[in-house]
Amino acid sequence: MQVDFTSRLLKKEFDEQFKKAPGGKNIFFDAYDEFMDQKIKNQEWKPSTEKRYKNIKNILKEFEKDRKYKLTFNAINSKFHAEFTDYCMGEKQHVNNTYSRNFGLFKTFMLWAFKNGYTYNEEFREMQKVPKVIIPQVALQKTDLEKLMQHDFKNDRLERVRDVFVFACITGLRFGELSLVSKTSVKDDLLHLKEEKGAEKEVRTIPLNDLALYLLRKYEYKLPLIANQKQNEYIKEVFEKAGYTHEVERIVIRGKQVERIPVLFKDRVSTHTARRTFITMLKRDGKSDKLISKITGHKDLKTLNQYYQVDDDAKKEAVAETFKINFNTVKKAE
Template sequence: MTHTFYLKTPNSESESLILFSCYFKNEKKKFVYSTGETILPKHWNKESKGPKARAKFAGVNSLRMQLNRYSEAFMKAEERHKLIKEDFTSNSLKSFFQMEFKKVESGSKDFFGIYDEFTTEKKMNQDWSAATIKRYKNIKTILQNFEKEKSYKLSFTSINSKFHSKFTDYCMGDLKHINNTYARNLGLVKTFLFWALDKKYTYNDEFKKFKKKERVITNQVVLDKEELEKLMNHKFELKSLERTRDIFVFAAVTGMRYGELKFISKRNVVGTTFHLKEEKGSEKEIRTIPLSKVAIHILEKYDYNLPVTANQKHNEYIKIVFEKAGFTHMVQKVTTRGKEVIRKDMLFHKRVSSHTARRTFITMMKRDGKSDKLISKITGHRDMKTLNSYYQVDSDEKKEAVDAVFDISF
């Protein structure tokens, strides 16, 4: 039994859908099945029923591989029915193709339908945290807006160098994403595409060539010991601000992530050590975090039940806390978009967030000469590169280092 491929619209100037076809004599029926692949008719060889031998366009090799898969699947299905001595029918071939290529009825599962399957699987397998789920939801919105605003229909076939250029321009031009934001978002898109490739929804691996913008360590604000004492000793009129301050200081003297603070209770504090079984990375061993006098003071103040609020609310309040405590001096925020360096003067308290506390802990420990290995045992970092990205070197520290090395008598 033979089969062939042909174009749905062979005389079109735009891309045409490629159809698989064969004829079932017993049923007197022509079987036609959409491969989901498209090609410009000028690149199609009518005689060989495939892409022209010398055709050169993005994704041509992946297209050839996909059409070969249909040919192989057809022969496999026919041979299987011979072995089990069952009639090889158009319905059985359709079912085999549906299973082999993981398709459903036409139109019910497009690019974003498969994206939804990807996110649903990850959530059901408990692979993602709430923050990760939110990121992938955001990426879907960005891709949908890109498709609409740039009139670029997204399919696995259209994920090519043209898409990469247009998507980069959209994110960094229209949305004004800096390098780090774009690098993270493109990484999330590629994670989805790797999943789709593994699930055989596509054989187009052009995305592997997509280069992310080099991540740039953005200068961040941190506190030194004197500033931490100033914050801790400030008297706030509102109890809500005092509670927010206490949560921030506790995180700053323990190095804990904001999301980990909710796990603290009398049950997991032994003496002056907090025993944390991480929610992020269930395979990790229990982390022991030493508690300083100020940390113990804050825990006892709230009877070991820290008044932790939602991270977003905390980030709103902590800016007010720092403003009321007198952290109103100007600092410069430096970011990078493509090759452009963007400098913006901002008030110190406007740049503070819950993450500032963890960054402060790491920076203060490193400035005091503590080793990366020791610090990582407390913070839970496995990657030293990530740990060191938290470390902020200030001007005074640089000057002290230079003076110490080049203290030359003259």
């Protein structure tokens, strides 16, 4: 497909190649800014997505400065790919999954630039992302939730943080969805959830068990929410006070290198642990992916299954239940 250059675009490209762009202007970052502006105005991104693209722009700026690699559309080639990968995973210490996600978003920008006539260079299409790896994450069990609920924190702040976290664990809601809960959204022990963004999304119905209803009534159907960052900070304190002081192993993968780092259990817990716990507990109880996805809102079952954490206890239970074999052997005659 041939795209006509505008005179402005052609002049900028010419100036860039011959280092005559006024005031250090660079068509590459001009295009990036236009790309972001268009996506934001078209309401295509969530705030978290916008934040990620801003972060990638900062990384590209730092890469250009630190590696002295002038970024132009013609410079997006195999050399750039090697240099940028080495920079992100070496100097920036990005793990595989972080780099894979960021480079995927970068390629989305490049595709936009190609379709909008900023470049005819298609080498970016052949650039492969570092493969994502499945890293074991923390998921709680029923006994953990019981332990949290039975603990007296003697502190209203920690009790509220505990209650919000446990409510998320037993409903599977994302932290950002908790603000949508209200008395009018609850009917017949079901939470009817309609996201504010995405008119095309159907209303989800989430069953509320006795504990979920108790927590809602405790706060008159208005959960005591705080900023996600503070919730993540305080939930670690909740687990520490509840006696979770043991260490677990954290696996970090950069390229082909695998590091196993001992960290405190509480430091592996975040608001996202709640959603992972909900899915893992239902999966371990034999509930179908289709049923779970109807509650969580997942469209892609592959994504849903990435939340499912198989720990050593689950392995032991599976083998013990499957291989219940009577092994009273007959003694051989001597």
